Amino acid sequence: MKIQDKVIWITGGCSGMGLASMELFLSKGAKVMVTDINEEKGKTLTYEYGANVIFYKADMTKTDELQAAVNGVMSKWGRLDVLLACAGGGGLTWALPMAPTPESVQSGGSFNWQYTNEGPGSLEAFVKDININLIGNFDAGRLAAFEMMKNKPNEKGERGAIIFISSISANKRHSPGFNCGYASSKAGLLGLTKEMSVNFAPGGIRVNSILPGFFDTKIVEEIKGIAGAQWQEAAIFPKEPGDPKCVATMATEIVENYFVNNATIEVTAGFTATASYQ
Numbered sequence: 151m152k153i154q155d156k157v158i159w160i161t162g163g164c165s166g167m168g169l170a171s172m173e174l175f176l177s178k179g180a181k182v183m184v185t186d187i188n189e190e191k192g193k194t195l196t197y198e199y200g201a202n203v204i205f206y207k208a209d210m211t212k213t214d215e216l217q218a219a220v221n222g223v224m225s226k227w228g229r230l231d232v233l234l235a236c237a238g239g240g241g242l243t244w245a246l247p248m249a250p251t252p253e254s255v256q257s258g259g260s261f262n263w264q265y266t267n268e269g270p271g272s273l274e275a276f277v278k279d280i281n282i283n284l285i286g287n288f289d290a291g292r293l294a295a296f297e298m299m300k301n302k303p304n305e306k307g308e309r310g311a312i313i314f315i316s317s318i319s320a321n322k323r324h325s326p327g328f329n330c331g332y333a334s335s336k337a338g339l340l341g342l343t344k345e346m347s348v349n350f351a352p353g354g355i356r357v358n359s360i361l362p363g364f365f366d367t368k369i370v371e372e373i374k375g376i377a378g379a380q381w382q383e384a385a386i387f388p389k390e391p392g393d394p395k396c397v398a399t400m401a402t403e404i405v406e407n408y409f410v411n412n413a414t415i416e417v418t419a420g421f422t423a424t425a426s427y428q
């Protein structure tokens with residue numbers, strides 16, 4: 151699908167991969183609706199990037215806010231062609247909480263872990279991750295596809311494209327152990343990709359997932375101290391955090407390449423060749 155003049159909805163577009171993707175889609179002649187909970191940044195987008203960007207504050211866990219944003223983009227530009235669902239979040243969601251031993255923290259090398267014995271992990275924290283990353287993306291996907299179905303199909307029969315951002319955490323070969331909620335939700339997105347790609351195929355809507363490795367963006371701030379160095383080491387080449395632009399270019403390629411459907415595309419610097427950093 152050509153990107154020029156298309157309308158792209160980017161969730162979580164105020165930062166990191168979403169923001170980098172917004173810039174790239176704009177440079178290719180698209181119009182972009184950004185939704186995010188970061189109202190302060192969101193309100194500056196049109197001023198900074200021009201009238202081809204609109205912003206709505208929409209929390210992925212609030213269906214009325216997502217629906218209001220979709221209504222807004224339809225009344226502004228009259229169509230929706232692409233959903234790039236970047237918004238996500240995740241905290242420490244142990245089933246049995248652990249912490250690095252004081253000795254391993256002091257030595258500054260690889261951590262050794264021990265149970266904190268403070269009781270079972272938080273159910274609330276687990277549910278929070280599932281709500282944002284899995285249920286929120288199902289919600290955005292169904293709302294977007296409903297509008298895409300109104301598009302006249304192009305010469306290949308395409309009406310739209312949906313891209314979910316999964317994570318290395320969804321991969322069987324990588325297990326930090328503290329990511330029960332996040333990993334489950336991101337693995338769930340791979341199932342959602344498969345189901346929606348079949349569900350939407352008769353309508354000419356492709357559904358794919360990008361699976362990023364370690365990117366030094368805001369989302370990893372909380373866990374960087376206990377995982378960042380190991381994650382970086384786990385990449386094969388290059389051994390450095392990813393640049394959000396690497397996800398942005400993959401997203402535009404997926405939109406432009408009509409033959410990519412039901413795919414999970416890894417952007418990890420080879421991270422997945424390693425087993426576990428623990």
Ligand SMILES: NC(=O)c1ccc[n+]([C@@H]2O[C@H](COP(=O)([O-])OP(=O)(O)OC[C@H]3O[C@@H](n4cnc5c(N)ncnc54)[C@H](O)[C@@H]3O)[C@@H](O)[C@H]2O)c1
Nearest residue numbers: 162165166167186187209210237238317364365367368369
């Ligand atoms: N950074 C990494 O290493 C990494 C690795 C794998 C996957 N991911 C995934 O990539 C996606 C983009 O993350 P990023 O690295 O660009 O992080 P980021 O923190 O820079 O951007 C995430 C954006 O999502 C927004 N957001 C958070 N919760 C939201 C909610 N409930 N509703 C609406 N917006 C919300 C934030 O305000 C922020 O603007 C996320 O889904 C994340 O899980 C990141």
